[in-house]
Amino acid sequence: MGRTLSYPKRASNTVNRYKHRATYDLGAIHSIVNSSQVLHVSFNPGPEDPFPTILPMIGQMGSFEFPSASIDEPLECYLHGYVSSRIMNLARHCEGDGLPICIATSKVDGIVLSLTPNSHSYNYRSVVLHGYANLVTNEEEKLWAMKLITNSVLTDRWDNSRVPPDSAEMSSTVILKVTVVDGSGKIRDGSSSDERKDTENDDVTRSVWTGVVPVWEQYGTPIANSTNRVTEIPDHITSFIANQNKENRALAENASGAKLQ
Amino acid sequence: MGRTLSYPKRASNTVNRYKHRATYDLGAIHSIVNSSQVLHVSFNPGPEDPFPTILPMIGQMGSFEFPSASIDEPLECYLHGYVSSRIMNLARHCEGDGLPICIATSKVDGIVLSLTPNSHSYNYRSVVLHGYANLVTNEEEKLWAMKLITNSVLTDRWDNSRVPPDSAEMSSTVILKVTVVDGSGKIRDGSSSDERKDTENDDVTRSVWTGVVPVWEQYGTPIANSTNRVTEIPDHITSFIANQNKENRALAENASGAKLQ
Numbered sequence: 001m002g003r004t005l006s007y008p009k010r011a012s013n014t015v016n017r018y019k020h021r022a023t024y025d026l027g028a029i030h031s032i033v034n035s036s037q038v039l040h041v042s043f044n045p046g047p048e049d050p051f052p053t054i055l056p057m058i059g060q061m062g063s064f065e066f067p068s069a070s071i072d073e074p075l076e077c078y079l080h081g082y083v084s085s086r087i088m089n090l091a092r093h094c095e096g097d098g099l100p101i102c103i104a105t106s107k108v109d110g111i112v113l114s115l116t117p118n119s120h121s122y123n124y125r126s127v128v129l130h131g132y133a134n135l136v137t138n139e140e141e142k143l144w145a146m147k148l149i150t151n152s153v154l155t156d157r158w159d160n161s162r163v164p165p166d167s168a169e170m171s172s173t174v175i176l177k178v179t180v181v182d183g184s185g186k187i188r189d190g191s192s193s194d195e196r197k198d199t200e201n202d203d204v205t206r207s208v209w210t211g212v213v214p215v216w217e218q219y220g221t222p223i224a225n226s227t228n229r230v231t232e233i234p235d236h237i238t239s240f241i242a243n244q245n246k247e248n249r250a251l252a253e254n255a256s257g258a259k260l261q
Numbered sequence: 262m263g264r265t266l267s268y269p270k271r272a273s274n275t276v277n278r279y280k281h282r283a284t285y286d287l288g289a290i291h292s293i294v295n296s297s298q299v300l301h302v303s304f305n306p307g308p309e310d311p312f313p314t315i316l317p318m319i320g321q322m323g324s325f326e327f328p329s330a331s332i333d334e335p336l337e338c339y340l341h342g343y344v345s346s347r348i349m350n351l352a353r354h355c356e357g358d359g360l361p362i363c364i365a366t367s368k369v370d371g372i373v374l375s376l377t378p379n380s381h382s383y384n385y386r387s388v389v390l391h392g393y394a395n396l397v398t399n400e401e402e403k404l405w406a407m408k409l410i411t412n413s414v415l416t417d418r419w420d421n422s423r424v425p426p427d428s429a430e431m432s433s434t435v436i437l438k439v440t441v442v443d444g445s446g447k448i449r450d451g452s453s454s455d456e457r458k459d460t461e462n463d464d465v466t467r468s469v470w471t472g473v474v475p476v477w478e479q480y481g482t483p484i485a486n487s488t489n490r491v492t493e494i495p496d497h498i499t500s501f502i503a504n505q506n507k508e509n510r511a512l513a514e515n516a517s518g519a520k521l522q
Contacts, residue, residue, distance in 0.1 A: 012310055017343050037369045037383070037476075042303035042313040049273055051391040051442075052303040052313035054365035058383075082278050104315035108298045113483075113498070116423040117411045118430040122298070122319075130312040150378045154474070162377040162465045166458075169379040181312075191486040197427075199488065204423045209495050211485035213415070213502060215298075218479030220510065222374075223517040224472035225452040227460065234470050237374070241474060249481065256484040 005072060012130055013182040023185040027072030030061040032127045032185055034071070034152060036105040037217070041079060043087055043101045043133075055087055059103070059178075060152045064141045077103060077129060077178040078136070078145040088174045091133045098132030101178065109255040110212040114192035115204050123189050123212060123255045131180040145175045155243075156236040189255035212256035216248035266333060273391055274443040284446040288333030291322040293388045293446055295332070295413060297366040298478070302340060304348055304362045304394075316348055320364070320439075321413045325402045338364060338390060338439040339397070339406040349435045352394045359393030362439065370516040371473040375453035376465050384450050384473060384516045392441040406436045416504075417497040450516035473517035477509035 006024040007013065015022035023029065033039065039059045042052050059079040063069040081088050091099040110123035136142045146165065147158045165173070192210045199205060219241040222233050267285040268274065276283035284290065294300065300320045305313050320340040324330040342349050352360040371384035397403045407426065408419045426434070453471045460466060480502040483494050 012306060012312060012314060017346055038367045038385070040301040040303075040315060040365050040367070042301075042315050042363065044305065044313055045273060050361040051273060052305055052361070052363050053273060053391070054301060054303050054315070054363045054389055056365065056367040056385070056387045085278055100311040100313070102303065102313050102315045104301050104317065106299045106301070106317040108478075111415055111480075113415065113418065114422075116426070116430070117407065117419060118426055118434065120411060120414065120418070120422075122414075124299070124317070126317050128315055130314070146378065150381065153381065153383075154372055154374065157374065157381070158378060161375075161381075161469050162459055162462075165377070165379055169377070173379065191484070198423055201423075205488070205490045207491070208422050209483075209485070209491040209498065210489045211483050213483045213498065214481040215478050216481070217369075217476055218510075219372075220475040220477070220514060220517075222470075222472050222474045223452070223514070223519050224470070225518075227466070228471045229466045230468065230470040237470065237474065249479075253481060253484070256481075257486070 079176040098134040115198040191257040214252035216252040340437040359395040376459040390444040452518040475513035477513040
């Protein structure tokens with residue numbers, strides 16, 4: 001039942017190492033992006049600079065044109081930034097399809113400890129997207145994207161803060177819309193694995209512990225600002241923390257092979 | 262007392278937005294890199310491809326020439342990879358100083374919740390380095406870097422696994438050595454801040470909770486491989502987990518302003 005949409009495989013996004021860990025499915029890739037606190041965005045500053053550079057940015061996949069689109073349908077990536085930052089100036093003045101950028105994110109789910117350093121690994125979920133970035137000029141789309149991005153940082157925060165933004169806030173914020181050209185993801189889960197030369201060596205297997213140490217993003221007790229006047233921590237915050245901690249931990253432990261024990 | 266070494270400010274690494282959060286100190290920058298599980302490394306695949314790309318890699322700052330160098334002294338960045346990966350082939354065949362790359366990492370320490378979305382932020386520590394990457398050809402230096410990188414993933418793991426690597430393992434692993442040209446870091450900590458237009462608005466301050474939700478990398482209980490024969494989890498693993506959890510949590514809570522309460 002149902003179709004599965006995939007990103008096209010181009011030379012630039014085809015995974016050649018550990019191919020069995022690769023995914024091109026839109027759903028898997030978009031989910032990893034949307035659960036990332038930070039995206040690393042790479043671009044070339046200009047012909048005089050030999051180095052590409054990277055900015056940490058906050059962003060989300062979404063569709064303004066089809067807001068009800070689900071996670072496994074074609075989506076754009078919206079990135080949040082400051083009006084006069086270099087990447088925004090480059091995107092504002094570039095010609096053609098837009099500023100060519102790369103967006104990457106990686107989440108570590110566990111440290112995979114095997115018999116020998118060569119077989120050590122992480123359990124992880126990583127994504128690389130290539131696409132063309134342009135400034136969002138439609139004010140309605142910009143406001144929609146600002147809400148999307150704010151709520152990605154903490155669920156329902158937009159409606160639980162002072163909105164809408166005033167005109168100064170609207171003009172100091174710039175949203176980049178990235179039309180994705182290709183994308184790939186890589187997912188590693190499960191326990192450690194080793195080569196026979198080590199698994200059949202009693203001296204080695206008797207002395208080296210193997211398995212996975214799960215790791216996840218743990219949210220702690222909120223610490224109020226000294227000027228805060230809302231005495232009880234609101235439900236949208238406590239729910240977010242409880243849900244995230246439960247989901248993050250379960251994901252890391254399941255990836256570690258906990259279900260197999 | 263003492264000197265503080267800084268990276269030179271070039272156009273490519275000078276922070277223009279939130280300048281007060283910027284650091285160019287080697288010690289601060291190297292510490293953030295060395296506490297990162299993953300580094301995002303950007304390079305240009307070639308003239309036919311308009312997009313820079315990003316690889317997630319494992320790496321560490323260190324000095325093979327002066328192994329006792331402390332964290333605030335000049336260090337190279339060593340990155341671990343597979344022999345035939347694209348970045349390694351580009352570095353192997355490039356001319357001049359080496360392959361121009363950018364290394365970035367960001368660690369989120371808390372979600373900063375202010376009165377209005379525009380003032381929301383993260384507490385974070387981020388670094389961007391630019392430099393030239395070359396393959397390490399000295400076998401002694403390569404082995405030293407492999408140990409450095411393995412132990413960065415889990416303290417003392419190298420000596421608690423089957424070492425040294427055999428010749429097949431040595432030849433399938435490639436280490437990139439990055440000579441850093443410039444670098445910058447950005448650190449945001451403390452509680453939320455808002456503009457007077459909101460802090461003086463009673464309707465807003467009575468309804469919106471402000472403060473910080475700390476977040477950190479939490480390590481869980483190790484999950485043994487079904488083939489593991491070491492019944493007790495070794496001390497180097499349990500110590501690492503206990504230390505990391507304590508340090509990570511304290512850092513996130515202190516950054517959130519916990520000490521001020």
